[in-house]
Amino acid sequence: MLKASTKKTLLICLPYAGGSSHFFYKWKRYLNPSVEIFPVEIAGRGRRSKDFFYNSFTEAVADIESIIVPAIQDRPYVLFGHSMGSLLAYELCCSLEQQGNPLPDITFVSGHDAPIYKKEQRNYHLLNDEQLTKKIIKMGGLSNEVAENDDLMRIFLPIARADFNMLDQYLIEPKTKQISVDLTLLYGTDDGMIKEKLQSWGQLTSGNFNMYPFSGGHFYLNEHEREVVDLINRSIENQFKIYKNYT
Numbered sequence: 001m002l003k004a005s006t007k008k009t010l011l012i013c014l015p016y017a018g019g020s021s022h023f024f025y026k027w028k029r030y031l032n033p034s035v036e037i038f039p040v041e042i043a044g045r046g047r048r049s050k051d052f053f054y055n056s057f058t059e060a061v062a063d064i065e066s067i068i069v070p071a072i073q074d075r076p077y078v079l080f081g082h083s084m085g086s087l088l089a090y091e092l093c094c095s096l097e098q099q100g101n102p103l104p105d106i107t108f109v110s111g112h113d114a115p116i117y118k119k120e121q122r123n124y125h126l127l128n129d130e131q132l133t134k135k136i137i138k139m140g141g142l143s144n145e146v147a148e149n150d151d152l153m154r155i156f157l158p159i160a161r162a163d164f165n166m167l168d169q170y171l172i173e174p175k176t177k178q179i180s181v182d183l184t185l186l187y188g189t190d191d192g193m194i195k196e197k198l199q200s201w202g203q204l205t206s207g208n209f210n211m212y213p214f215s216g217g218h219f220y221l222n223e224h225e226r227e228v229v230d231l232i233n234r235s236i237e238n239q240f241k242i243y244k245n246y247t
Helices: 022-030 057-071 084-099 129-139 150-170 195-204 225-245
Strands: 009-014 035-039 077-082 106-110 182-188 209-214
Touching: 009 022, 009 057, 009 084, 009 225, 022 035, 022 225, 035 225, 057 084, 057 150, 077 084, 077 225, 084 106, 084 150, 106 225, 129 150, 182 195, 182 225, 195 209, 209 225
Parallel strands: 009 035, 009 077, 077 106, 106 182, 182 209
Antiparallel strands: none
């Protein structure tokens, strides 16, 4: 439930594998004026290009937590993570709760099924450059124009490979810890994911759980940018209404 505050609600965003904070800044034009976007730049890209890549999800979550904790002490906030970012958001909630830090009023997870299932190690990070490039293009995370630019690919591929290395390790063991946070799932109907595995996100929260489908594949966000941000705006507004009903 949203905290009483006159400050803007923070929308803290976590990227997909190979992604950066830049992806989310364009959402600003659609956000309610009462919401402030806070895309987290994780190590190894953008303004943090000189920082070492993470070796594990534990390391990534600890770093992200150190970035956001100073900002969330006296204001409401929500989390949004896409694909790998949705798993980071879940683990971040687990850590925030364990450390006694303020929890988000809503956590939006996008483009990934619940991590409650044991999976065989995919080893995407061991693919050669050509194979990894084709894999990411197929997922919709890389345009042909960028893929054909050698200079850009020299920057992008090490980032993607490091993220997939971390992700491949994380997905081996099933996760069962419930978080005390309202959870909202967004997904593309053509992403090829099994609906039951998407619905299983509901098993990882003791709060409310909602699902919202969008037409499109893994990167449906690109086609439905405004609709996604409108959903975030409405969800935050509804939380405020709930808060007011209890005061």
